[in-house]
Amino acid sequence: MKIAIIGGTGNIGKGFAVRWGSKHEIIVGSRDKQRAENKALEYANLLKDRNMDALITGNTNLGAASEAEVIILAVRYSKVESIIEQLKPVLDRKIIVSVVVPMEKNQCTILPDSDSIQIEATSREDFKADYFCYMTPKLGSAAEEIDAMLPEGIELVSAFHNVPAAKLANLDLDLDYDIGVCGNYMRSKEIVFDLVRDIPNMRPIDVGPLETSSMIEALTPLVINIAIRNQKKDIGIKFVD
Numbered sequence: 001m002k003i004a005i006i007g008g009t010g011n012i013g014k015g016f017a018v019r020w021g022s023k024h025e026i027i028v029g030s031r032d033k034q035r036a037e038n039k040a041l042e043y044a045n046l047l048k049d050r051n052m053d054a055l056i057t058g059n060t061n062l063g064a065a066s067e068a069e070v071i072i073l074a075v076r077y078s079k080v081e082s083i084i085e086q087l088k089p090v091l092d093r094k095i096i097v098s099v100v101v102p103m104e105k106n107q108c109t110i111l112p113d114s115d116s117i118q119i120e121a122t123s124r125e126d127f128k129a130d131y132f133c134y135m136t137p138k139l140g141s142a143a144e145e146i147d148a149m150l151p152e153g154i155e156l157v158s159a160f161h162n163v164p165a166a167k168l169a170n171l172d173l174d175l176d177y178d179i180g181v182c183g184n185y186m187r188s189k190e191i192v193f194d195l196v197r198d199i200p201n202m203r204p205i206d207v208g209p210l211e212t213s214s215m216i217e218a219l220t221p222l223v224i225n226i227a228i229r230n231q232k233k234d235i236g237i238k239f240v241d
């Protein structure tokens with residue numbers, strides 16, 4: 001399968017490229033084609049050093065998206081709108097995967113568009129530790145916002161929000177994580193389930209339609225806060241029966 005990683009030069013993009021780069025054709029996307037090509041080479045070399053096949057190339061975000069069947073949106077929430085606008089002409093019949101988590105550091109908002117309720121860090125007993133909060137977008141989640149930006153008929157799947165980038169990129173680690181997957185179409189969800197299974201030990205979990213995405217997106221600041229305050233490094237999520 002041809003997979004474009006938009007913002008593939010970034011933290012989580014690297015992880016996807018090296019985890020899938022021996023099984024799929026990966027096109028690392030960037031605003032800068034040269035940066036994408038350099039990163040693609042770097043990722044491919046990581047695989048080759050392990051005697052693994054590496055089908056990784058680089059291109060502009062638009063070039064990557066136009067070549068691919070599946071497009072992973074791996075940019076920050078604030079950058080999504082302009083990127084979608086740019087990619088719109090080439091999205092027809094492609095599956096888009098959002099890994100996007102809208103969150104802020106040391107700031108929590110209760111209602112969309114309300115004034116943020118900011119607690120002065122120095123007024124708190126545990127002021128030394130940063131914390132993160134989910135910033136609920138107007139439509140309920142990043143996935144629903146992105147879905148509303150997409151041309152009609154494009155299938156969006158929301159997944160991989162809770163995977164720590166550094167661990168995803170570390171091929172020495174088997175990640176025994178569950179990956180919550182949300183989407184409105186079973187066909188595209190099944191494709192993402194398979195992409196999850198392509199990463200050793202990961203298990204896809206069907207969370208529900210896109211409307212449920214806020215719950216899985218919001219787990220990311222939760223696990224980061226737990227990691228910060230409990231001297232843990234890069235926590236993932238596993239649901240146990």
Ligand SMILES: NC(=O)c1ccc[n+]([C@@H]2O[C@H](COP(=O)([O-])OP(=O)(O)OC[C@H]3O[C@@H](n4cnc5c(N)ncnc54)[C@H](OP(=O)(O)O)[C@@H]3O)[C@@H](O)[C@H]2O)c1
Pocket residue numbers: 006007008009010011012013029030031032035036073074075076077079083099100101102160161162163164165166
């Ligand atoms: N980091 C994690 O552990 C993690 C885990 C799960 C989900 N996520 C989600 O994955 C997304 C990416 O996170 P990240 O940590 O990988 O981000 P990042 O490294 O900060 O950025 C990813 C890429 O975005 C591109 N970018 C930066 N500014 C841009 C702009 N103004 N317009 C367009 N592209 C721009 C950059 O690529 P170029 O400069 O090459 O264009 C950059 O390499 C976020 O939505 C995050 O919530 C992250």
